[in-house]
Amino acid sequence: MSLKDPIRSPIPFSRGNVRPLLNEIIHALDRLLSDDEPTVIDLASLPFAPGELEELEQTLGSGELTAELDALGKSVIRETGYPGVWWVEHRNTGGEVVGRYIEITRSPEILMSQDADIGAGRARLNDSFESPGPELKEEAGK
Amino acid sequence: MKTIPTLGEILQAQGVSRRGFMKYCAATASLLALPPAMVPRIAQALEQARRPSVIWLSFQECTGCTESLTRSSSPTLEGLIFDSISLDYHHTLQAASGDAAEAARHAAMQENMGKYLVLVDGSIPMANPGYSTIAGISNYDMLMETVEGAAAVVAIGSCAAFGGIPGANPNPTGAVSVSDLVKDKAVVNVPGCPPIPMVITAVLAQFLTFGQLPDLDVHGRPVAFFGQTIHDRCYRRPFYEQGKFAETFDDEGARKGWCLYKLGCKGPITYNACATVKWNAGTSFPIESGHPCLGCSEPGFWDKGGFYNPISTADIGSGAGLAGAAVAGVALGAAAATLSRKRQQKTIKEG
Amino acid sequence: MDLLDFARGPALQVAIYVFIAGSLWRILGVLLLQRKPDHSEARQSGGFRGALKVIWSRSFTAPAFAKQTKYPKILGYILHIGLFITVFFFVPHIVFIKGLFGIGWPGLPNNAIYFVGVVTVAVGIALLIRRMTHPVLRLISNFDDYFSWLVTMLPLITGLIMPIRFGVRYETLLAIHILSVALLLIWLPFSKLAHTYFVFISRGTTGALLERRGART
C-alpha cells in the first residue's frame, strides 16, 4: 500500500455514503424532470470515509461540458456523465476548496451572467466604444 | 465616526464581480453549514454587512488557536483580515507593539463602542495576576476592561472556553475560562485543542453575515458545529455497530480502519464537527488517521481518565475500598447471625 | 464533576461497595445461623454431588409440571438469557469488565444486542402483566417484587434509549444508565434479586438432603 495507490474506502459500497447520495441524485433528477425543481447537495457537510469522495467523483464521471470560473480563486463547473447532474467546485486564491456541490439542474446558477456585471460590462464597452483604445484609434485615423 | 464601508462596497472596489460575490456567499453558506437554499439570503445580508472591529486578546495560551486560524482554508486569512473583519488588535500578528499596540486597542474600543467583537484565546490566571500580563496589565484586568463595550465575546479554544491545559488538575495558576468571568455579555465558546479553523472563521462569518451570534448548546458552543457527537457522524460507525473493533494500534482491525472504541475513542461523548468538516481543508481527522478522538472540545477533557481508556472503563475504587466493603459485609453478616441466635435463645426461653 | 463523572466515579464505587457488603451481610447472616447435623443413615453418600446435581437439574422443570409452567418458564428464561447477553456480550460492557478484571472476550454486534435488549424488555413487561393479573401472583406479590422488577428493567431501558436518544444528550443518558445500574447493585442484596446467589444455596441444601435419601432431586 504505497502513497501513490488511490485510497480505498474501508466501508463497503453497500454501507458507505456514496450509495445513498446516488439515490438522492436519482430522486432529484425525477423532481427536475417532473416539476422542474433544481436541487443543490452540499458535499462539505457529509462524513465521507477516506476515498469515498473520489469514488463519488469517478462514479459520476464527466460529460460534455466543463466550465472554469476565475473569481476570488478558480472554480470548476462540470457536467458529469449524467446530464443535469453538475459537479461544482470552488477554490479560493490559496487554491483551497471552499465549496463543493452537486447541482441537479439544467444549468447551475453560477454560470449565469449577473445583471450587475452585465450593466457594468455594458458601461465599460460603451466607454471603450466612445474612446477606442490605441489600436482602434490608429485604425480610425488612417 | 467615519462610516465603515459595507462588505459589498469593499468587494466592488476590489473589482470582484457579482458572480464572484455569489461564489463567496456560497462558500460562506457551506462554511456555516447552512443549506445551499440560504445563499440568496446570505448574499443579501453580506451586502449590507459592515466590517466589525475585532479585538483578539491572548492570555494563557500556546498560540495553537492562532496557528489553527492561519491555516483556516476559507476564506484565506489575509482576505479575512482585510476584507471581512478589521482585526484591530492581535499582539502576535500586528506590527505595532508595546504602548502603540495598546493605544490601537483603546482607539478601536472607542470607535466601535458596543459593536466590536472580542476574541479571547487562553485561560485567565486568577491565582496570581503576575502569571500572565500584557504590557504590565494583568489578563483579568485587560479582559474585563475590553469586554466592557463588546457586542459579544468569543472564547477560542478549550483554554478560553473551559480552562484547557492550564485549568487541568492541579491548575497551579488558578486558570479559569472566559465564561467564568464574563457574566453580563454573551460568550460563544469555540472549544477544541485547537478548534477546527473553519469553525473559528464560521463563527466570525456568522456574526459578519447576520450580525448576531449562532444559537448555542448547554456549554455555550455553536450548535451548528457542536450539536452532534463525533460518534454520530463518524464514517467508522458501521464498524461499531457490527462489533468490528481495533484491539491494538496496528492489528488487523486498525489496518482495516475499524472502530477505535476499544483504544479509548471519546467520540461518543464529544461534540464537534471533525467528522464532517475534517481538518487541513478536509484532508482527514484524528479517527480517520487511526487515532482515537481525545474529546478535546469537552470541558476538562484532560482529566477524564486516560486518553487510551475506553469510555466504559471506570475506576471503581481502590482495592482497599473493596476490601473494606468485604470486611464490613462479613462483620454485618456475623453480627446479624449472632444477634438472631441470641434473640432465638431469648424467645425460646420465654416460649 | 458533571453527572457522568459522578455516575462513573463515586456513584458506581459506592454502589459496588454496598453490593459487596450487602451480599456478604445477607449470605453470612443466613449461613452462620444454627446448623443441625443430620444423623439419619444416608441411603447413599454424596450430599455434595446431590447439591451440584440439583443446582443444575432444578433449572429445568420435570415433565410432570412442564405443561402448567411452560409459559412462565419460557418467559423467565428469555428474560435471564436476554439479560445475560446484553450485559456480557455488549462490547462496551466487556471493555468495562476488562478494565476491572483484566479478562475480556469477543462481543456480539451492537444491532444484535439492541434486538436482544428489546425482546428482553418486552418479555419483562409480559411477566409484569402476568404478575399483576394471575390470581396466585397477585396474592403473593409485594413491594419487593414490583420494585425489583423496575430496578432490573431500568438499566435495560436506559441502555436501549441510548442509541435512540430521544433528543437527550448522550452523556446524560450514559450517566442515567450507570446510575440505574448503581441502583440495581445497591438494591440487589436487600431484595429478592439476592436469589442471584441464594438460588445456589437453597438448591444445594435441597439437593444434599434429597440425595442422601436417594429421593428424586
Next chain:
Amino acid sequence: MKAADVKFDLESKRLSVEKPKARFDKQGDMSDAERVQKAMANFSKDFGTTAAAYLDACIHCGMCAEACHYYVATGDPKYTPVWKLEPFKQAYKRESGPLAPLYRLLGLKKEVTAEQLEEWQHLLYDSCTVCGRCSLICPVGIDIATLVSMARHGMYKAGLVPHELHAVAERAEVDGSPLGITPKLFEQRLEWMEDEHEVDINVDQEKVDVLAVMSSIEIQKYPDAMAATAKILNAAGESWTFRTDGFEATNFGLLSGNLELQKKNSMRIIETAIKVGAKLVLLPECGHAYMALRWMGANIYGKPLPFKVQHISEYLADSLNSGKLKVRKVDKSVTFHDPCQVSRRGGATQAPRDVMKHLGVDFREMQNGGDYNWCCGGGGGVVTIHRADELRYKVFKLKMDQVEATEADALLSSCANCRQSFDDAQNHYNWKYTAESLLELVAENLEDEA
C-alpha cells in the same frame, strides 16, 4: 377438652375422632398476645441455616401452586404452598433473617398477629398433606414441605391445632397410641389375628433381630396386616417380635407439630429396639411413620441409630430380590399409588416396583406416577380433620382420574393412611377402585415352603 372425653369413631370408613358438634380449634386459654409470643418462640427454634436459606431465596414466582393438588383442584390462590408459609416467613424476616434488625428498625415487617395465625390454621393443616410435590417444582429449590412441618411447631405451641388432630394427639400422649389402642388391646387383637390366620405372632420376645411395629390404623382397621407381617417374617426365617411396650409407628406429634410428643413416640420405639437388641426396625405400611423414624429418628435420638430402619415395602423388595422370600405369580393388572413420604420424600420408590415384578403382575404405572405422584389427600393428619372433608373429596378427583387412566384391575398401595382416605373417598363417590395392601398381597401369595 380433656383426653378422657375424646370419643373415637372407629366404625366409619375413616377412623378419627367423632365429628365434633362444637369445634375447639383453639387450645388452652392463652391470650392472643401469649399465643403470638409462643408461636414466635417456636418459629424461632426452626430458623436455622436451612430454613433461612429457603426463606431468603423465594422469588414469589408462584410456580409451587401449579404442583399443589389443593390449588390445582380448587383454583383458589390462597392454597399456593409458599403463601401457606407467609406468617412463618414474616416471623423469620422480622426475627432471625440477616436483615431482621433493618426490618424491625424501619418497621417493614409487622409482627405476626393472632388473627393471622388463626386464619392460617386452615392453610397449614386442612389444606396441606406435607406431600412435598411443591418442593419438587420450586425453581429455586425451596423444600416447602419441610418448612410447613416446621411452621406447625409454632402453631401447636400457640394452641392453634385443628380440633381432631389435637384430640388424637392428646389420647396418643396418654395411651401411647392414637385411636384408643392400649398395649392390652394390641395384644388381644394380635391373638385374634393369630387364631384367625393360624400364624405364629411373636409378642414381647426378649432378644430378636427384627422389631416389627404397627400403625394404629392397621391395628384398628386393617388387622390382617399384622398377620401378614408375621407370615412374611416367619417365612423369611427372621428372629422377630412385636413388643407391647413399643408397637405404635404413627407419630401424631409430627403431624400436629407437637415436638415433645413426636420425640416421645419415636423414643419409645428406639428404646424398645435397643432393649431387644434389634438390628432392624421394620416399619409398617405407613408414610409419615417412615418419615418420622427413618429420616427424623436419628436426629430426635441425637446420634445415629444403632439399627437399620426399613419400610415394609423395602424389606419385601430386599427379601424377594435376595431370594429369602418367594412368591407365586399373580395374574392381575395392577397400578400402584406411591405414598408421598415413602417415595417422593423418602426415596424408596423402586422397592414396591421390585416387589410387583416378583409378583409378576401386569404393573401399569400411573401417568406422572412414582416421584411426581398426586397425593391421596389424607396425609399429614388431614384425613382426621372433619372440617377438611369437602376439600379432601374435591382434591381426590385428581387421584381418581390418575388411577382410572391406567384402566388397571386393582389399585395397590403400601400406606394404611392412604388406604383409609381412599376408602373414605370411594364411599363418598362410590368409586369402583378399592386400595389394597401390597403387604397383604405378598403374604397371600407366599410360596408355602414344603
